[in-house]
Amino acid sequence: MPHTAAVETEGRPIVTVDVALFTLLPEEGLAIVLGTRDRDPFAGRPALFGGFLRPGSDGSATDAAHRLLAEKAGLADVFVEQLMTFSGPDRDPRGWSVSIAYYALVPFGRLAEARPGLAVWPVGRMPPLAFDHDRIAAAALARLGGKASYSTLPAFLLPKTFTLPELKAVYEAVLGTALNDSAFRRKVMEMRILEEVPEKRGATAGVRRPAQLWRLAADRLVEFDRTV
Amino acid sequence: MPHTAAVETEGRPIVTVDVALFTLLPEEGLAIVLGTRDRDPFAGRPALFGGFLRPGSDGSATDAAHRLLAEKAGLADVFVEQLMTFSGPDRDPRGWSVSIAYYALVPFGRLAEARPGLAVWPVGRMPPLAFDHDRIAAAALARLGGKASYSTLPAFLLPKTFTLPELKAVYEAVLGTALNDSAFRRKVMEMRILEEVPEKRGATAGVRRPAQLWRLAADRLVEFDRTV
DNA sequence: GCAATAGTGTCTATCAGACAGTATTCG
């Protein structure tokens, strides 16, 4: 007789996975990318990319997060990290529910390949979202801001190669504060988190000196023992 | 027909809450407090304090964590914080499962009021645990060590009132490294996280000067913008 | 050469670690 006999099958909560996707707008800074609820509850409302966990086809909640980003945002190979899990009787009108929440970061340029119809809002003026997604988005933003200063997290909002002024700008956008230029360069160089790309970014429109291109030395998120 | 098939096609995963409880042993430092599985799977094996989430009676997963600590460890009013959520088809032999994991901290003295029969193991030599609880315990330890240096977290391993040498010792135990005495005192004082208790701890056994007693100024966890 | 941005060098203030020195208790 299998162990499963003892498993309680009544009274299990709804289990969903919800992903708060962020990008960096060239002008307006950090922004959230949202889908639209296509059915009740909250039909028509902007929402995180979410859906039911599918035991059987999903290998883990993280797999589900990637699947949902592919299905609902049209994006594959995006940086995803677990945020935390929200739960309770009232957060979903369909019943007692658990949401395993994730945040994800995508470079602005990659939105061209995303599903059409996504909404992008600067994080300062987000619309009201479905369910308790406002709360999840706020928690994701807080985590982003907290983790940015001691990790390579903000770099995942940039394309694979980037210049130091671009890297500094994205740290400033996520941290919400200006950084000292020479100190930033010094620390980033001392921490050896970057690899030089043998190429420079030529002057774009205006008149300026082209900047050295770099890429992350490690493909994964790296945490520092100090601050940028 | 095996029950597992029904479980997985039924569409909702098993949802449990598991709590890794830590304490501070007077001699051996940081230790984990474990229960014993009283039924299959893993009957007789040491395990975190865990059980099924109970929608209907639990108001949230955090409520469930407190309930499980009360039921299985006999402890109420313990510091509890969400760690992260583990999931997958193989982590529980009963089927595809989600575990919302928490860590909890209790002063050693309070174990006197706990349920008898709990096992306490220094974190350096933990036995093999049921399910994937080893992995959860390792993640909890990593989080503890990471968060200790910029928060009041370690203080929740001490009784309500404590001396500065005791506070320094618990930071050292959790961080696994020695701290500079005068720098520690300076920083703790500058951060104003402590309130003086108008009392001193008299010499216990040996010969020594009694130390000033303090308590946390805030009842909740406080995070710093620097390191201790 | 000028404008504009990229990148460097250096001074200084701040903060953490080292450690000597003082304080307070018990026996």
Place this chain on the structure above:
DNA sequence: CGAATACTGTCTGATAGACACTATTGC
């Protein structure tokens, strides 16, 4: 008074911020 631990003061080295300075491009 000596031993032991609690606590303080001060020196020094490391690090971050400020900011002036140099470098490299387009026009």
